Amino acid sequence: MANYSTNEFKGGLKVMLDGDPCSIVENELVKPGKGQAFNRVKLRNLMTGRVDERTFKSGESLEGADVMELAMEYLYTDGDMWYFMQTDGSFEQYAVEKKALGDTAKWLKEQVSYTVTLWNDNAIQITPPNFIELEVTETDPGLKGDTAQGGSKPASLSSGAVVRVPLFINEGEVLKVDTRTGGYVSRA
Amino acid sequence: MSDWEPSASIETLRARAKLLARVRRFFAERDVLEVETPMLGQGGSTDVHLASLSAEARTPAGRQRLWLQTSPEFHMKRLLAAGSGAIFQLAKSFRDGEVGGRHNIEFTMLEWYRPGFSLTALMDETAALIYAILPSSVLPPSVLVEAPSAPKRYVDLKRYAYRELFHTHLDVDPFIASLPCLRRLAAERGFMPAHALADEPRDTCLDLLMSMVIEPTLGQGELCAVVDYPASQAALARRHRDGHGDWVASRFELYLNGIELANGYDELIDPAEQRARFEADNAERRELGFNEVDVDTRLVAALEHGLPEGSGVALGMDRLIQLALGKPRLSDVISFDTPRC
Numbered sequence: 001m002a003n004y005s006t007n008e009f010k011g012g013l014k015v016m017l018d019g020d021p022c023s024i025v026e027n028e029l030v031k032p033g034k035g036q037a038f039n040r041v042k043l044r045n046l047m048t049g050r051v052d053e054r055t056f057k058s059g060e061s062l063e064g065a066d067v068m069e070l071a072m073e074y075l076y077t078d079g080d081m082w083y084f085m086q087t088d089g090s091f092e093q094y095a096v097e098k099k100a101l102g103d104t105a106k107w108l109k110e111q112v113s114y115t116v117t118l119w120n121d122n123a124i125q126i127t128p129p130n131f132i133e134l135e136v137t138e139t140d141p142g143l144k145g146d147t148a149q150g151g152s153k154p155a156s157l158s159s160g161a162v163v164r165v166p167l168f169i170n171e172g173e174v175l176k177v178d179t180r181t182g183g184y185v186s187r188a
Numbered sequence: 189m190s191d192w193e194p195s196a197s198i199e200t201l202r203a204r205a206k207l208l209a210r211v212r213r214f215f216a217e218r219d220v221l222e223v224e225t226p227m228l229g230q231g232g233s234t235d236v237h238l239a240s241l242s243a244e245a246r247t248p249a250g251r252q253r254l255w256l257q258t259s260p261e262f263h264m265k266r267l268l269a270a271g272s273g274a275i276f277q278l279a280k281s282f283r284d285g286e287v288g289g290r291h292n293i294e295f296t297m298l299e300w301y302r303p304g305f306s307l308t309a310l311m312d313e314t315a316a317l318i319y320a321i322l323p324s325s326v327l328p329p330s331v332l333v334e335a336p337s338a339p340k341r342y343v344d345l346k347r348y349a350y351r352e353l354f355h356t357h358l359d360v361d362p363f364i365a366s367l368p369c370l371r372r373l374a375a376e377r378g379f380m381p382a383h384a385l386a387d388e389p390r391d392t393c394l395d396l397l398m399s400m401v402i403e404p405t406l407g408q409g410e411l412c413a414v415v416d417y418p419a420s421q422a423a424l425a426r427r428h429r430d431g432h433g434d435w436v437a438s439r440f441e442l443y444l445n446g447i448e449l450a451n452g453y454d455e456l457i458d459p460a461e462q463r464a465r466f467e468a469d470n471a472e473r474r475e476l477g478f479n480e481v482d483v484d485t486r487l488v489a490a491l492e493h494g495l496p497e498g499s500g501v502a503l504g505m506d507r508l509i510q511l512a513l514g515k516p517r518l519s520d521v522i523s524f525d526t527p528r529c
Contacts, residue, residue, distance in 0.1 A: 007285050018381075029288035032403065033441040033451040034423050035237050035395040037286070040379070055379045055400065057392070058285060 001064035006039040006056050014046075014067035017054065021046045021065035021119045029058065046117060046124055049102070065119060072116045074108050082108070084116055084123070096123040104128050106161040107179050128179040133188040134158050135174050139165065152184075191528045195519040204509050204521055207321055208278065211298060211505070214320050218313075220274040220300060225263030227280055228254040231484025233261075234469035235423060239284035240481055241293075255481065256282040259502050260299050261424065262487045265455070268301055268498075269490035276300035278505060289517045290447065293526045296505040303498035307454040310499035311413050311440050314450050315345040317503070318411060318442070322512050328410045328444075346412040347440075349430070353414065354394075357402050362394055362418065363434045370394065377401050391420055407443035415440045424465070425453035442503075449508060452501035459491035 004015060009027040016022070022043040031037035037058035044051045046067065056062075072084035072094065081095040082105075094116060098105070100123050104114070107128040117125035139155035155165040155175075163177055165184045174188040196204070212222065232240040232255030241256040257263070260279035267275055281297040302310055319327065328344070354362040360373060367390055374393035375382040378400045385393060406412055419427045422437035430436045438454035456462055466483045473480050509521045519525035 007287070027288075029286060029291050030399045030403075031237075031286070031291070032395050032398045033448050034235070034417075034421055035398075036392050037237060038378075038396060038399055040400070053379045055396065057384075 001066055003061040003063055005061040006041075006058050009039065009041055009062075014065040015043070015062040016065045017043060017045075017062060020048075021067050021124070023067075025051060031058075046119065049125075066121075068118045070116050070118060071113050073111055073113050075110065077108075082126075084114065084126070087113055094118070094123050096126060100124050101126050106159055107132055107134075108159050109134060130178060130180055131176055131185065132159075132179055133174050133176050134161070136165070136169060136171050139169060139171055141170065193528075194523045195525040195528055196521050196523055200513060200515070200521055201523060203513055207509050207512055208505075210321055211278065211317070214317055215276045215300070218274075220276045220302075221272060223264065223267060223272070223275045223277050225257075225260045225267070225277060225279065227257055227282075229257055229262065229484065230254060230482060231262060231487065232256075232481040233258040234466050234473070234481045234483060236469055236472050236476065236478065239286075239478075241282050241284050253482065258283050259297050261500070261502070262484045264299060264301055264500070265487060265495055266490045268303060269493050269495045274300070274302050287526050290504075290507060290510075292506065292518050292522055294529070295518075295522075298503040298505040298508070299500065301455070301498060301500040303496035305499045307415075307438055307440060307452065307499050310452050310501055311345060311347075311442070314442055314452060314501050314503065315411055315413075318444065318449065318508065321508055322444075326445075326511055326514065344411065346410050348406075348412060348414050349416040350414055350418065350436070351416065351430070351432070351434075353402050353406075354397070357405065358397060363432070367393075370397075373397065391418070394418065394421075403443070403448065404446045407445055407447070411442065411444050413440045413442050417441075422456075422465075423453070424456050424462070426456050444511060447507055447511065448504075449511075450501050450503040452499060454499050455495065455497075457491060457495040457497060459488050462491050463488050 004013060009024050011024055013024045014021055015024065022045050025042040025044050028040045029037060030040050039056045039058055041054050041056060042051055043054060071087045073087050075083040075085055081097065082101055084094050084096060086092045104126040109132060112129065112132060115127040116123050134157040136155045137158050140153055151167050152164040153167055154162050155169060156162050163182055163184050165175065176185040176188045178185055215222065228243065238258045240258055242253050245252055245254045259281050260277050264275060264277060277299050279297045279299060280294060282294050284293060286293055351362060354360050358373060370390060370393040371385045371388065374380065374396045375385050378396040416430050416436040417439055419435035419437055422439065425437045425439035427435050428438050440452045441448055442450040470480045506518050506521055510518055513521060515521050
C-alpha cells in the first residue's frame with residue numbers, strides 16, 4: 001500500500017496504526033509561532049470502533065490500509081459464521097465472525113443489503129442500512145383507546161432486536177425501524 | 189459550494205477590505221512607511237521548521253532558483269539598512285504544507301519594523317494595533333489605559349515568561365528539566381507514543397507541550413504576550429540573560445483566544461551571528477534530510493553595512509481578520525484558499 005503523509009490525512013482515509021486499520025476522522029495542523037509543526041489527528045480504529053487521538057510530527061507518514069467497503073446481501077448463519085454475498089453480480093461469498101458482526105447481529109434479515117468493510121479481504125465490520133423493515137414477533141396486545149396518549153411498549157422483532165413501539169402495534173405487523181437509533185419510524 | 193466559487197463570501201471580502209484600510213490608516217497616523225518587497229528572492233528562509241517553495245526562473249543570470257518568501261523579513265531588513273526608517277508591509281507569504289483551520293500555504297503577513305523601539309515598546313504598539321482593528325465585542329473586557337507619556341503603554345497586555353507558563357501548566361522548568369523527563373511528559377500530555385519521541389531533542393518536546401497543552405489556554409479573555417523563550421528558539425532575535433541567569437531569546441508571541449497572532453523580535457543585527465545561524469540551520473537541515481535553502485548573502489551584507497537597532501514583528505493578518513469577523517476557519521476570510529486556488 002501507498003504511504004500517506006500528514007498533509008494528505010483527511011476524513012475517511014484508511015491507514016495502519018499500531019497494526020490495526022484505522023479511518024481518519026479529523027486532522028488539524030498545530031504549530032507554535034516558531035518551531036516544529038504537529039498534526040493532531042483523530043482516528044477510528046476499525047477493529048474496535050474506538051476513536052483515539054494521536055499527534056504526529058508534520059511530514060510523518062503512515063502506511064495506507066487495504067480497506068474496502070462493499071455492498072453485500074445477508075444469506076444465512078450456521079451458528080459459527082454469518083454468510084454474506086456480494087451484490088455486484090460476482091456472487092462472491094464472505095464468512096463473517098461474530099466479533100465483526102457486533103451490534104449488527106440484531107438487525108440481520110435475509111436478502112437485505114449491508115455495507116461490509118473488508119481489510120486484507122477479511123470482513124471486519126458490518127453496517128446495516130439506516131432503515132430496515134422487520135416483522136413484530138412478540139408484543140403485548142394494544143389497549144384500545146390509549147392511542148391518543150402516545151404511550152409505548154416493547155416489541156420483539158424477527159431479527160432479535162427489541163424496540164419501543166406505539167401501543168397500537170400488533171404481532172405480525174411489519175415496521176420500519178432506524179438502525180442508528182434503534183427507534184420505531186412507522187408501519188411499513 | 190462548487191469549487192469555482194470563492195471560499196469567503198463577498199460580504200466577508202468587503203469587511204476584509206475595510207480592516208486592511210484600517211491597518212493602513214493606523215500606520216499612516218504613526219508615520220510608518222508602507223513598502224512592497226519581492227515575493228521571490230534569491231535567498232530563502234533557512235528556518236528548519238519552515239518549508240519554502242521555490243520556482244525556476246529565467247533571469248539575466250541564466251536559469252535561477254528563486255525562493256517564495258516565507259515572510260518579507262530579509263528584504264525589509266535590507267531596506268532598513270539602506271535608511272528607510274520605520275516601515276510596514278502587507279505581504280503575501282508562502283509556507284509549504286501548512287494547510288488547516290488556521291493555516292493556508294499562501295497567506296497575508298502584516299510585518300513592521302521600528303528602528304529604535306525596544307521589544308516592550310513594540311509589544312505595546314502591537315497591542316494597540318489589535319485594539320484598533322478588532323471590534324470591542326471580541327476584545328477582552330479589561331480596561332485599556334493609554335498613558336499620556338510616550339511611548340504609549342497599554343497596561344492590559346499580560347506578559348508571561350515561557351518558564352512561568354511551564355511551571356503553571358505542567359509543573360516543570362523547561363530550562364532545567366532533564367531530556368528524558370521532557371520526553372516522558374511530552375508523550376503523556378501530547379498524545380504521542382513514547383517511542384516516537386525517543387530521539388527527539390528538547391525543543392521538539394517543548395514545542396509539543398507548548399502547542400498541545402499551553403497554547404489553547406493562552407489569551408482566554410485577555411490579550412497576552414509570551415516572552416523569554418529558550419535561546420535555542422531565538423530564530424532571528426537577539427538573546428539576553430533572564431532573571432535566573434539563563435540565556436533567553438529577546439522575542440515575544442502575542443495570543444488572543446488561544447490563537448497566536450504575532451511574533452516579534454528584538455532584531456539580530458550582528459552579521460557574524462546571522463551567518464552562523466544560517467549555517468547552523470542548513471547543517472541541521474542536512475542532518476534531518478531536508479532540502480538546504482540558499483542563504484541570503486545580501487542580508488548578511490546589509491547587516492555588515494549596518495542595521496539600526498530596533499524591533500520588528502510579523503502578524504498573521506488573515507487570523508486577525510478571522511478573529512475580527514468571528515469566522516471559524518481561515519478559509520472563510522481568504523478569497524480562494526489553497527484547496528480551491
